[in-house]
Amino acid sequence: MESMELSSKEKIELRRFWRIIYKKLSQPSSPADKHTGLLTGFLATTEFASVQDSHDLVEYCGPNLTVKVADVITFAHEFKSVYPDTFPEKKVIKAARMAATFSQGNTWNGIVETTSSMIFSTSKRFQELAKDTSGEMRHVVHRTVQKYLERALDVVADRLKCNLKDPDMPSYLKTNIDIAVDRLMPDVKLEIFRKTQDLFVPEVTNLLTEEKMSVDTNVVKKPSLYLLLRAKILYHLFPYDKSIWMSFKDTWWLIFTTIGLVPVVGQLWWLFLFIIKDKTDEHQLCQFIIGFKSAQFFTLGLLATATGVMAYIRCIIFGSMELCHEHGPGLETWGVFFFILQIGLVWTAFFRLPYTVAFNEAVNIKQIPKPALPESTEALQVMKHLPVDARRLSIPKSTADREPTSSILSHFRGKAYRDIFGNTLHLDRGGYLMKFCGYETICLAIISLLSCVILWYPFANWQRRALFYWLRTTYGVMSFPFLIFKVPVLTTILLHTKRMGYNEHGDTVCAVAASNRTDSTIAT
Template sequence: MYPKYNENNNQIKLQENPFEQYKQYQTQIKIQQQIPYSEDNLNQIVLSQNPLQEFQEYQKKQTKENKKENIIVIKKQKLYIFLILNNKQTKKIQNARKAINQINTIKKDLQNEDQKGNNNFQQQLINQKNNINIWIKLKVEQQIDNLLSKAKSLVKRKIKDPQMVLIQKKKKIIQIKSQCVKQLIDDAVDIDWPEIEDLVKIRIRIKEKQQIEKIQEIKQSITCYINPWYIIRSWYLYTDQPYNKSFWLKIRSFSWWFILLVKLFPFYGVQSFLHIIIFLFIDKSDEWQLFNYIIQFKKVQFFSIGMSGTLIGYALFFNCTTLNDYSSPQDFYKCKTEGPGSKINVIIDLLGFLLQIALCWLSFLIIPFSKSKGIAQKESNEYQNCCLKINLEKGGRFKNFLFLDMIAFFFCIGILMLFIYTGNDLKKEIWQYYQAIYLVKTIYGLLSFPWLLFLIEKILKSITKAEETGVIFILYYIYIYNTFSYIYIFLFFKKV
């Protein structure tokens, strides 16, 4: 079976083995059918001499390309599977986190509820304990009130003498009942008895039914101990108001007498400016120190301005009138040059005097804002203002003395105005104004005599319930020694 010759198979040549030639022809036909032809490469395709090898190479290329495509497809599939799995895993992680957060919130809620339950239980225990304490205090207070009420009548009976008013007549003792004296004793006991009850209750510590405010002292830093201001302040306060010295022990100190003489010195406004410095020294938040400052100022004012001013003024007038021999024309003007008030510095003296009075009144005004540091202070006695707490019980009776002092001050101002705007000759000389100012100051000092009543401790306790406070001893001389030691060491190392 030999192939026929035609135009399409002109490349085929007869060989010695026609079977091999036919086999090659069939393979070429298969190759031409499998190779994708296009118009671009149609003219380029030419059957080679070894079409089988070319077909094998083509298959290898195709397998490589198919492998690459398969690898890309597999990678894409893996990436897609990874993304799907990752998305599922992230969802699982998110769900797990949500579950953990829910578990934590449940735990916190349980802990908070447990804590609230414990707090409520503890608060109930505290309230029950406080109620029991209050009940016990009330019962104890009732018993003490009963004892004090019984003791009141007993004290009245013990004070009264059964033989108070007696008349002896011929070996017979006739007792006359004096209802007036007995009533006076009863009134005195009735007046003082509430204070006695308060002191007893305060000492036993059962009067406070509400929360007591604890007074916290501000600790000074170590730099304050080498500050000259704090050294002088501690020296004065411990000399004048020590916590561990009585009056008889204070007068043994040279510093106490030195301060007293400076307070009594009436010239050049020394006494006035000393009290200004004292106002800066004291603790303005302590009720007792404010009371003590006012009382000391008024007592010293009576002696230094009132009594000493009267004696000095009388001595100067006696010198310029009675002891004056009038031997020269200048002697007739001796009271003008050497009379009372002729040697004073009006600006310094008046400024210090008025500032001293203003500080005294300021101390009156800040007493309601102070604290009774000597005793416990009930919170119920205070109410909150916009800025401070005001105690309504402080300075109650003491305000009457403030009004008394203001009346005395304006009375003296009226005398001065009367002198200035009255008289035959309104054009007065300057020395006359000096003497008028000296007279007004002396009268104001003498009008401070009611303050001498506070020398009696009983009267002072009836005005205020503030307990006396003192200043803790401070070794100021040690601080001075340390200061000079530091200075010496500094200079020594500087030289080296």
């Protein structure tokens, strides 16, 4: 059977071939004499050939479908005409005849058993090797993929610069385009590298989720009313297993979100959310800052502007100056208190951000056991059956060799500092959101300077109230740049955080991608 071993490309084509035969012969009301129809037309009109090659062939096709050897030979000739370079026609015909010889009837089982052993032989051997060398091999392959991805992304960046420029464009715009692309590409590379790392090491991504969602059946604690309320609010507002589109269908999500937009109650609501949220997680604290500043733009900015304009229009319609003094737009004493509370809440969140824990650090704290080196004789024998390119990926000899050598990852590996109390802080937490702290500082300085001018100048009481009202409105409008973090794609690139959410118990866990959600999870 050594002559029946297939290459990786031949295995893919062979899987596709058996599935197409199954689809062709299992069509209802299809006469047997039409089984020899043109396979090329079938390939062009069906999506069956696009089924992922990772499906189990035996489970997909089933054990009861029968097929004649003559039909297999006919289909093999036609399939060879479509894929002349990669399809192993002779091996397929030989396997079909062997299956017919060793079985009592011309059953599909004989063909599947013969060919499936050839298809999965190499993959099973690699899985046995992966039991001993999974961690080491993944580090090697991941580092190799990173190297080629970084080169490809550099080419994409150069082409993007050329496509964005115009011959008649001013030179300073061309220079700014180059600067913008050069500054943005490292962030794009970092997120792509993180995605590839999740593909190569999927169990590390779900480690924190699985551990926090595991329930100890021996210890049953009755949660308090506060914990039940906290879990309900956080799970409906920031669920780990729902997208934003699924949250739109959640009545509780709509109610809780609307409360945050109410002018007076919303300010207390955001204070309550800040108290109950997990302030040790980087992603959750970033989402709080972004959500709070976005709410300020809509409530203190747009809504306050519309309210003030309507108040002035009412003064004009009634033509009374006294009415404008009493009922015109103005900021009361309690409004000033809530305004200061909002500013203090934002700055508290910004000051807390460098002390948060990133997801990858939370995983490293768990001290994942390192896989053992492949010292067994069986693993060494399996290495002989691997392709030459796979054997060239030698296992690193030291722990230092396992670390990614990408300049992008080393560029974003922030340096830790110590405060005066000995606590560790990272100034790179939150990505570009931390840089917006400087923008928030400028806004606060402008508001503070104008407030001092209003208090110093001898304005009338109603004039001072109106000026403070529009000063607060200006501060709300200046929150507009934070809306850029609400764009789904830009959020990932600008924040560099792992998306986290809350489960039904109020625990912070990893968010589940839509493709990985179970049917029961989606149903709930």
